[in-house]
Amino acid sequence: MAFSKMDIPHRAQHFLECGIEECERNCEFYCNSCHQRLCKQCRDEHLKSPENKNHEVVLYQQRKRQLPVEKCKIHPNKDVEMLCEECQVPVCSKCVTQKEHRGHIFTDLETIYAEKYADFQEDIAKIQDYFLPTSQDLQKEIKKDSSEIKHIMDNIRTSMKTEGESLKSLVDTVISENMKQLDQIEHSLLEDLNTQDKTMDNYITYLNNLVKELHRCLSSTETQKLMSEKKPKIRSIPETSKPVKPEFTAGQYSKSDVTKLLGKIQVPNTKAEKREIRPIESVYNTAMKPTHKQMKENRKKSDKKQTMSLSGSVTKVRECYVPGVDRVFHVSLDQSDRLWISDRLGNLVQTDLQGNVIQKIKTSDGHGYHTVTQDRGLIFTDYDKNVINRITQDNKITEFIKTGNWxxxxxxxxxxxxELLVGMMFRVTRYNKTGKELQNIQRDNKGQRLYSTLPHYITENINGDICTSDYDKRAVVVVNKSGQHRFSYKGQESMFRPYGICTDVLGHILVCDLISNTVHLLDQDGQFLSLLLTPKQGVYSPCSVCVDDENNLYVGQYNTNTLTVYKYLQ
Structure with missing residues (x-):
């Protein structure tokens, strides 16, 4: 069973079958008139039919969304098909004949619906590419902060308990020492008092014995003997001393003293820092919303694009000899009649389409190292000094961006x-118009490096994909505008060596293969379509490609300073 693109998430790579019954080939085209999926063969058959000759058949990616069937409220038997631009109401074919809409301008409602559908798809892409990932990153940061706070609090609790235990240990030590000192004082005082007690005990015994002796003398019957008895001298009372009683001085401390000893918890008196929300420009290329008038003008401009497709053959249009360079290593389109061309020796020249040199400057050697900006200024890199220079329209060269160690x-x-996309060793960096770094792309979602040391050429597709020609990796590496890896194209042979790369108005990717002398054509999902140019068209060692506003393909080659122009779209 085949699914439409709207049934599949916008990041998915998928294959659609042709909608013609019993045809199982891959769908490449779409008929906007009858809303039919078509392969190339069925497209050709479809347009051969006389009733289909005016049908609008486009690439599937440029299809219009089919308008849902809705009945007119005024004419219930009619379907609404148009939008009255003055009244801004949907109307049917019968409504346009009514006097209230007389002289008004009507627009195909299907076209408006397709624009609205694309607008909503863009919002979905913004949500999925920027708002959701950014919000999820902030949520992860919040949860990480919550975990960190819990960890900090546990550490503080442990520190507080440690301080308390330490103080408690000191208190126990001081009390123990005081008790020991008190025991010693008590022992000394009691020992002294015990000595005094024994002294007094001996003295009292002496007195009692003396009294007995005196009583014995008094009891004698012989007067002469009593008279002759010598009275004993009473020994004086021994001296004793009162003990010096110890005193205890209570500690002088307060709660604040204990707080000083144990420490206290403090919350810095600073305002909470707001979490940084990365700008949407770092992952999603936003532009000003067009007005309705601009939308109509864009529709007119896109009419030609919508009817364009690959031609059955490639036609050589002209050749342009470029003096001042030895080989055409890289081409940047300036104006419709001017080009910037460089070689491997650092010669960078501006020429017209006839090969007349307008100006020439000397730079460091490079590959895809120069580009023309929206305001027609030239920007080129200097890998010797790790800077990006800018040449303004008045031909002044100024240093624009310093890339540091990269x-x-x-x-x-x-x-x-x-914005600027810069291919560096192992990375691609995005800068805004003022030179501010917005985005760095280095690894895929598995953590593997996306780029090698030599991302020689870089470009951007119509859907915002970043396409890099990586010579050392032997691959075309494509990521979406948010830096997520979409696919890598490694050629049709093992010796694929990609050089110059560009995209066209239909989202095709064109890349030079220096080894096989070919230019490969891919669709914007990385599917190989064809070898657009081969040695049969006189191409040898192609190393640079670009497509101008008229869809002319410019090809520069390694072995000549002649630029060849081809037509491949019809």
Whole structure:
């Protein structure tokens, strides 16, 4: 069973079957008139039919969304098909004949519906590419902070308990020492008092014995003997001393003293710092919403694009000899009649389409190292000094961006929003128009490096994909505008060596293969479509490609300073 693209998430790579019954080939085209999916063969058959000759058949990616069937409220038997631009109401074919709409301008409602559908799809992409991931990152940060707070609080609790235990240990030590000192004092005082007690005990015994002796003398019957008895001298009372009683002085402390000893908890008196929300420009290229008038003008401009498709053959239009360079390593479109061309020796020249040199400057050697900005200024890298220079329209060269320790190899100015994409060793960096770094792309969702040391050429597709030609990795590496890896194209042979790369108005990716002397054509999902140019068309060692506003393909080659122009779209 085949599914439509709207049934599948916008990041998915998928294959659609042709909608013609019994045809199982892959769908490549879409008929906006009858809303039918078509393969290339069925498209050709479809347009051969006389009743289908005016049908609008486009690439599937440029299809219009089918308008849901809705009945007119005034004419219930009619379907609404148009929008009255003055009244801004949907109307049916019968309504347009009514006098209230007389002279008004009507727009195909299906076109408006397709624009609205694309607008809502863009919002979905913004939500999925920026708002959801950014919010989820902030939520992760909040949860990380919560875990960190719990960890900090546990550490503080442990520190407080440690301080308390330490103080308690000191208190026990001091009390123990005081008790020991008190015991010693008590022992000394009691020992002294015990000695005094024994002294007094001996003295009292002496007195009692003396009294007995005196009584014995008094009891004698012989007067002469009593008279002759010598009276004993009473020994004086021994001296004793009162003990010096110890005193206890209570400690002088307060709660604040204990707080000083144990420490206290403090919350810094600073305002909470707001979490940084990365700008939407770092992952999603936003542009000003067009007005309704601009939308109508854009529709007119896109009419030609919608009816364009790959031609059955490639036609050589002209050749342009470029003096001042030895080989055409890289081409940047300036104005409709001017080009910037560089070689491997650092010669960078501006020429017209006839090959007449307008100006020439000397730079460091490079590959895809220059690009023209939206305001027609030229920007080029200097990998010797790790800087990006800018040449203004008055031909002044100024240093624009310093890339620090990162060597810039390739550069591209976005035609969508004017931002700069710079290919460096192991990374791609995005800068805004003022030179502020917005985004760094280095690894895929598995943590693997996306780029090698030599991302020689870089460009941007119509859907915002960043396409890098990585010579050392032997691959075209494509990520979406938020930096997520979409696919890597590694050629049709093992010796694939990609060089110059560009995209066209239909989202095709064109890349040079220096080894096989070919230019490969891919769709914007990385599916190989064809070898657009081969040695049969006189191409040898192609190393640079670009497509101008008229859909002419410019090809520069390694072995000549002649630029060849081809037609491949019809």
């Amino acid at each position: 060597t810039p190899y390739s550069i591209h100015s976005s035609h969508i929003n004017g």
